[in-house]
Amino acid sequence: MLDAFNLIFEGSSSLYEIVLLSLRVSGIALLLSTLVGIPLGAVLGLGRFPGRQLMVAFMYTGMGFPPVVIGLFVYLLLSRSGPLGQIDASWIPDLFTPGAMVIAQSIIAFPLVAGFTMAAVLGVDPGLRQQVRSLGATDWQTTLAVLLEARIGVIVSIIAGFGGIISEVGAVMLVGGNIEGRTRVLTTAIVLETRQGNFDLALALGAILLAITFVINVLMLRLQGKALNE
């Protein structure tokens, strides 16, 4: 155990690379899933349209979907013979790149963000929408006001999304390949080091992963705390 902490404090360039790549991949994936998930959650929570129930059912299924299966789908999509792998476009990432890992993690996180946002929006007093509209809000301003009113739940949705991807291993292993210096992130490195019997290093990586999750959640809680204390 002591060796594990020595490894953390001594640090190494490869360790920093792994930590930075984990943060970069999960950070971008969380940003993308938030950009899609929060508006989708708001629409599903506020709108009444044909197909809404089916969309909610799909979203709930997505919330419990095994990440490794999502990794498999993304793998098949991006592989040379897959539908996206055949297209020669710069915005479509290749397999075994951080871009492919971002896609997989975004797909894992966005149903969580959308689902929890929808639940938060549904929890807002239905009379508020009418009151806000009566005060002269446009449709967009009404949606924003409801989202702000549901902000505690919306922050929880982002926390849930982040928790779902920073600790995820199956999908990033499949689509990233755990290539040293290119696609190795904290979770895949832990798997590798454990398999090789380097338990000290695996423990050190696990401690870093825990610390990152803890710090991000404390930051989110502070944001939530502000809203709670208003």
Place this chain on the structure above:
Amino acid sequence: MNLDVRPSYAIENVSKTYGGRQVLGVERLDIHPGEILAIVGPSGSGKSTLLRLLNFLEPPSGGRIRYGGESFEPNRDVSLDLRRSVTTVAQRPVLLNRSVRANVEFGLRLRGRRDNVSDVRRALDKVGLAAMEGQPARTLSGGEAQRVALARAMVIKPFVLLLDEPTANLDPYNVTVIEEAVRRLNTEEGTTIVLVTHNVFQARRLAHRVVLILDGKIVEVSDAESFFEHPKDPRTAAFVRGEMVY
């Protein structure tokens, strides 16, 4: 919309239907600028539905409401400018889970007005809550919350203020504060007030004209004195005497 002239309402053959059941059917009603019009009637008679139509929150099922040079009809919305000249204070004040100040300035911020400290303070002063500006809205009593809701509506200086049972279940002190603020808004700013109430005493205290609605239909419209002293319709007389069960 012509903003130089305070608009009046002309309600023509307006109906509202929910799930095949007609809850409102008004052949003709005019609301004049600067008046206080009380709409009285038992619960479920269509009063609040009429207010929602007057606030352009939901369209009529038939007929039209003419206001400010525009016509509000089924499948025909009105301009944002026009919608923003009318607002409602509901029976149950729905406040944002923020400070009193944030609630009162909300309507101004929707209109892009951020420099509003003095306006907010003045509005809160009119309802006797200037000292509570920084307090969280969720800590207010029912009466205080309703007064904040009234300040929030007054601060945007609407041409028309719609009040839906604004003092139901409030204590006499809060009723007095709210009625006084409404009266001053009407006399000082010339705001048209449409007050829905089933409290005939309140209608008598505040209104210039009174409308009785029963089962979604207008029974009688007349000036307050005639309505209470010399009602034309026997149902109005029964309502005024408090004999109507509701």
